[in-house]
Amino acid sequence: MTQYVLVAGAWLGAWAWRDVEPGLRAAGHGVHPLTLSGLAEKQGVAAGQRTHVQDVVDVVERLDLRDVVLVGHSYAGIPVGQAAERIGDRLARVVFVDSNVPADGESFVSGWPDGRAAVEAAVADHGGFWPPPAAADCADQGLDDEQIARMLAGATPHPGATLTEPAELKRPLNLLPATYVKCLLDWPEPSPAVAGLLTSDRWELVTFDTGHWPMFSRPRELARILLDVAEKDV
Template sequence: MSDFVMVAGTWLGAWAWDEVAEELRGAGHTVHAVTLSGLAERRNTQPAGQRTHVRDIVEEVERLDLGDVVLVGHSYAGIPVGQAAERIGDRLRRVVFVDGNVPVDGESFLSGWPSDHVRRAIDGHDGHAGYWPPLGPEDYAGQGLTDQQIARIVGGSTPHPGMTLTEPAILAGPLDALPATYVKCLLDGDEPMPAVAALLKSDSWELVTLDTGHWPMFSQPSALARVLHAAARP
C-alpha cells in the first residue's frame, strides 16, 4: 500500500479530502491531507507564495519520513505538487493531477489568464488585500454538485493568497519524465489544457476521465478514490 499526500486547490484545506481519504484508508493506504500555508486552519500563518506551498508539501513528506508516495494535486495545487514531486526523489511512486494545472518552468498559475478580476483582487485593487476571494454558490453550477455539496464547499472556503498565483514555477527537469496520472473531469471541459496535452504524449503519463465536474472529491468521492487506488498500483 502507498502513502498518499493530497493537496486541494484554491480556497480549500485538508478537510476537502475527508471522504476520499476515508475510502483510501479503507483500502489499506496511509493518507496525509495537507493544508497549504495561508488557507483554512493555516489562514493566519505568515504570507505565503507558491514556493512556500512547495515547501509545505516537501516538508510533510520529509517530516513523516514517507516512502512509496503518491502525491495528489487538485486544480491550482497541481503546480506546487508537480514541483514537489521532483524534489522528493526516490520517495515518489506517482504524481496525480486531479483536473489540475501543471507547473511550467518560468510560468505562474496566472500566465496566459485573461481574468482581470482575479488580477485586481490579488493586487489589492478591489479591497481584497492581495487575496483571491472564494467563489459564490452560483459559480459551482453545472459541476455535478448537489446544493448540500456546494454549501459545504462555500462554507469551508477561505481567501487564497495571491502571491501563490503570480510566482513562477521552477522545474529542475522535464515534467514528462515523472510517472504521472492526469484525471480530467469532463463537466469542466472534455479536453486537457495545452500544457497537459503535451505531457500526455509521454509514455510516463496516463489520462483518466471522470464524468463529473471540477471538484470530484465532493461530487464523486468514491469514483475518485478508485482512480487514486488504481494509480498507486505498481
Template sequence: MRACGLADKRGVPAGQATHVQDIVAEVERQGLRDVVLVGHSYSGIPVGQAAERIGDRLARVVFVDSSVPTDGESFVSAWPDGGAAVKASIAESGGFWPLAPAAHYDGQGLADEQIARLVRGATPHPGATLTEPAVLSGPLGELPATYILCVMPGAEPDDAEPDDDVAELLTSKRWRLVKMDTGHWPMFSQPRELARILLNAAEE
C-alpha cells in the same frame, strides 16, 4: 496537510514556493516512501514541483483536473488577460484572492448541500501563490503521472480534451490520462470513483 495561508492557517501570507516547501517538508518529516502526491485545481502546480523535489520517495503524482507547473510560469499566466483581473482583485483584497460565490459551483454536478459545504469551508487564497512562477529543474514529463480530466456529460468538444500543455505531457510514456464524467469537484460529486482511480494509480 494544511497549506500555509489556507484553512486553519488562513490569513497567513504565502507564496507558491511556500506551498511547495510545505509538501516537501511533510514528506521528509514523516520519512515517507512510495509517496503518491495528489493535486487538484491550483494545487497541481505546487504538487508537480514537490514531486520533482522529493526524488526517489515519489511513486506517482496524480493531477485531478488541475493546472500543471511550467517552469517560469504562474497559475494565472495562461489566463486570457494574463491574470490581470485576478491580480487586481488580490490587490484590492489585501493580498488574498476573495472567496468564490455559491454560483461559481453551478453546473458542476454538485448537490445544493455540497455547494454549501464548499462555500462554508472556503478561505481566501494567498495571492502570491497564484502569481509567482513555478520552478522546475527538469521536464515534468519524466515523472510518473496520472492526469484525471473531469468532463461533464454534454460538454463542448473543446472542453472534453486536455489543454495543450497537458496534452503535450501526455505524449510521455510515463503519463496516462483518465477521464471522469463529472465536474471540477469529483471528491464531492463522485468520491467513490475518484478513490478507485487514486488507488489504481498508487498500485501502478
C-alpha cells in the same frame, strides 16, 4: 503500502478530502491530507508559491514517507508538480486532478491568460487575497446544493502571491510518472499544456464524468481512481 499526500486547490484545505479518505484507508494505505500555508486552519501564515512547494516536501520528509502518491487538485497541481521532482525516489506517482501544471518560469495566472486580469484585479481588491467563488460559480459541476454549501462554508481567501510567483522546475515535467484526471463537466479536453505532457510514455490520462471538485461531487469514485493509479505502480 502506498502513502497518499492529498492537496486540494484554491480556497480549500485538508478538510476537503474528508469523504475521499475512508476509501483509501480501507484499502490499507496511508493518507495525509495537507492544508497549504495561508488557507483554512493555517490562515494568517504568509505564503507564496515556494512556500506551498515546501509545505508538500516538508510533510513527506517529516513523516519519512516512501512509495508516495502526490495528489494535486486544481491550483495545487502547480506546487505538487514541483514538489514531486524534489522528493526523489520517495515518489511513486504524481496525480493531477483537473489541475494546472507547473511550467518553469510561469505562474498560475500566466498559465491562465483569459482569466489573468480578472484574478489579479480580484486579488488587488481584496487585500492581496483571491476571494472564494460564489455558489453560482459552482453551477454545472455535478454538485448538489448541499455539496456546494459545504464546500463554500469551508473555503477561505487564497493568498495572492502564490498565484503570481513563477514555478521552478529542474527537469522536464514529462519525465515524472504521472496520471492526469480530467473532469469532463469542467471542460471536455485537457489544456494544450497538459495535452503536450500526455505525449510522454510516463503520463496517462484518466477521464472522470464529473465536475471540477470531485472530492465533493463523487468522492468514492475519486478514491477508486486513486487506488487504481497506485496498483499500476506495484
